[in-house]
Amino acid sequence: MSEAADMTTMKAIVVREFGPLGTAKLEDMPVPEPKDGEVRIRVAAVAANFVDTLVMEGKYQFLPERPFSPGKLPVGTVDAVGAGVTRFSPGDRLLTMAEHGGYAEFVCVPESQCFRLPDGLSFDDAASVSLAYDTAWVTLTDRARLAAGDTVLVLGATGAVGLAAIQLAKAKGARVLAGVTSPQKTDIVRQAGADEIVDLSVPDLRNGLREQVHALTGGAGADIVLDPLGGDFFDAALRAVAWRGRLVVIGFASGRIPEVKANYLLLKNIEVSGVQVSDYRKRMPELMNECFEDIFALCVAGRIRPAPVQAYPLADYARALEDLLGRKVTGRAILHP
Secondary structure, rough: OHHHHHHHHHHEEEEEEOOOOOOOOOEEEEOOOOOOOOEEEEEEEEEEOOOHHHHHHOOOOOOOOOOOOOOOOOOEEEEOOOOOOOOOOOEEEEEEEOOOOOOOOOEEEEHHHEOOOOOOOOOOHHHOOOHHHHHHHHHHHHHHOOOOOOEEEEEEOOOHHHHHHHHHHOOOOOOEEEEEOHHHHHHHHHHHHHOEEEEEEEEEOOHHHHHHHHHHHHOEEEEEEEOOOOOHHHHHHOOOOOEEEEEEEEEOOOOOOOOOOOOHHHHHOOOEOOOHHHHHHOHHHHHHHHHHHHHHHHHHHOOOOOOOEEEEHHHHHHHHHHHHHHOOOOOOOOOOO
C-alpha cells in the first residue's frame, strides 16, 4: 500500500481507453470505500489471465464502464467492511469473485462473492487456483457430469485450465488423455497426472487426433472432451467423442470459432455445450461455494497442487501478460500489488 495521503490513495492499473497491452497505466487512485454489504480487501495477489487482455482491448463479452482496473478473482486480507456485513471481519483471508478491480492495492467486493481461505493455503497458491480451477471444476462437474471411470480428453492441456482439469479429473477417478501441441511439454502434463498423451501437432489433425484417441480407448472414444482451443482442434476432437459423450467449449484460443452440424450430434447421441464461469458466479453462488470448498479441501489434502507461480510487480502487468501470451510462463503469472 502507498504511504501517500495516509491511505486515501492507492496504486492501480487503470484502463481509460480500450487498447493494446501497455495502454493502461499505473496511476494513483482513491482507495474505494465499501458500500453496504461489501468488504474491502487489501490485495495480496491476483493472477494475470488471457481474458484480461481481451477486457483491456475491449473484446470481451462483458466490459465494465471506464475507467476501471482489470484483474479477476484477487485474493487478500479484509481491512474494512460495509454496513450489514456479517460473515467477514478485518483480518480475514479471502478469495474474491471480483470480475475486475484486482490490478490494484485495494478492491471492494460484495460479501456474497467472497470465500474464506483455509489456513493451509497461501495467497499465491489461492491466486494460482482462481479462475483456472473453478472453470475446470464447473466444466467437469456441472456441464460434463463427470463420473468415476470416464475417459477425459483435455485439449490445451498445458494451459492453466488444462492442468487444473487434469488434476481435478484424476482426483474424481477419471482416466485422462492430455492433448499437447509440443512433445517438449509432455512432462508437465504427466506431473499433473495425465495417463496418456495425444499429440495435437500431427500433420493430419482431423484424422490423427481420432486415431490416437481410438487407439487409447479401444475404439470407444473419449467420454468427455474439454476444449479451450476451438478451430481445427474442435473439429478434430468432435470426431473422437464416444457414443453419449460430452464436449464442452471453454474458449477459442486458436482463433477460429468452429461450427457444428446438428445431424452429427444426433447420429452419435453426443452433446456439445459451453461454459462461461462468470455467469455461474452471478447466477449460482451456492454452486460456486461448493466448488471452492471442494477445491480448497483437495488442495489442503495434497490431492491437487496449484500451478507454480511466476511473480511480477503490479507495474509490470504488461510484461506478465506478454510472457503469458508468448508461452514464457511455466505455471501461473501472478501480480503482487
